[in-house]
Each structure stands twice: as C-alpha cells, then as structure tokens.
Amino acid sequence: MISYVSCHDDMCLVDRLRASIPNITDDEVMRLDMLAQTAVFTSQGIPFMLSGEEMLRDKKVCTIATTLPTQSMR
Numbered sequence: 001m002i003s004y005v006s007c008h009d010d011m012c013l014v015d016r017l018r019a020s021i022p023n024i025t026d027d028e029v030m031r032l033d034m035l036a037q038t039a040v041f042t043s044q045g046i047p048f049m050l051s052g053e054e055m056l057r058d059k060k061v062c063t064i065a066t067t068l069p070t071q072s073m074r
Contacts, residue, residue, distance in 0.1 A: 001044065001045035001046070002045055002046045002048050003039075003041075003046065003048065004040060004048035004049070004050075005036040006050055007050055011059060012057060012058050012059050013033055013036060013053060014029055014033060014053075014056050014057065015058050015059055017032055017033070029056065033053075033056060037049065037053070
C-alpha cells in the first residue's frame with residue numbers, strides 16, 4: 001500500500017487546501033500540510049511525497065503541469 005495526500009496529477013496539496021477552504025491563511029496552510037504529511041509518514045505502507053511538497057510547493061492552482069512555465073517547475 002502506498003500512502004499519499006497528493007501526487008503529480010491535478011492540484012498539489014497546497015492548491016487543494018486553498019481551493020477548498022476560502023480565506024485560508026498561510027499559517028493555516030502550513031499547519032494543515034504538516035498534519036497531512038504526519039498522517040502519511042505515520043501510517044502503514046510506503047509513504048509517497050510529491051517533490052517540493054515539504055516546502056509547500058504549489059502549482060498556482062494550475063491542474064496540468066505541462067502547461068506551467070519552466071521556471072515554476074523548479
């Protein structure tokens with residue numbers, strides 16, 4: 001079993017939090033992200049984390065990564 005809260009398809013966790021919770025603050029996003037990652041790394045199975053997710057990476061709510069400019073993928 002692979003445990004994860006987001007992957008490379010669709011929105012990143014940060015984007016999903018911002019889209020689903022109106023007026024969420026940066027502090028709340030950080031706390032919810034840490035809570036979600038804690039659940040992933042303490043649950044059974046193999047943890048999977050999208051690269052950059054530990055640094056609150058987002059796609060600026062762009063759901064298709066191939067349409068992003070190259071500099072935003074770094």
